[in-house]
Amino acid sequence: MMNTQVLLLGIVVGTANFLFRYLPLRLKKKQQTSSMQRGITALLLDSIGIASICALLVVSSVPDIQHSPGKLIPTLVGFGVLGATFYKTRSIILSTLLSALGYGVTWKILMVAM
Known part of the structure; x- marks a missing residue:
């Protein structure tokens, strides 16, 4: 069983990681940064941070959720x-902080409701 x-965990994490790297390239919007168009490499490098955070979130959460x-x-x-948050701001720092806040607030609301 283990x-x-x-x-299954490897497949989920691998798929999420792949999609976070692939989708920004596929769904790329034409944006201008300092009168220069962003290249595919810059877009790929930007998505690595969020992919890493999401992979860590899944890997660290599954055992906790099982218990x-x-x-x-x-x-x-x-x-x-x-x-x-990352989709709107492209800031990995703000995204991570707000997601931790969202987790904590939701956990507190559910604990009070019980």
Whole structure:
């Protein structure tokens, strides 16, 4: 049973990591930065940070969620805030901080509700 879980976790993390690197290239918008168009390499390098954070989020969250399923919703909220904030701001620092805040606030709200 444990081997299946490890394989599944590897597939999920690998797929998420691949998509965070591939989708920005595929969905690239024509943007101008300092009167120069951003190249594919710059876009790829920008997406590596968010891909790393998301991969770490999945890897570190799965064992915790397996032991206490109540952490699934706060984790999903944190992941959603991370993706939405990075999409809007392109700041990995702000995205990480807001996703941690989203996780913490959601966890607190759910704990008070119980």
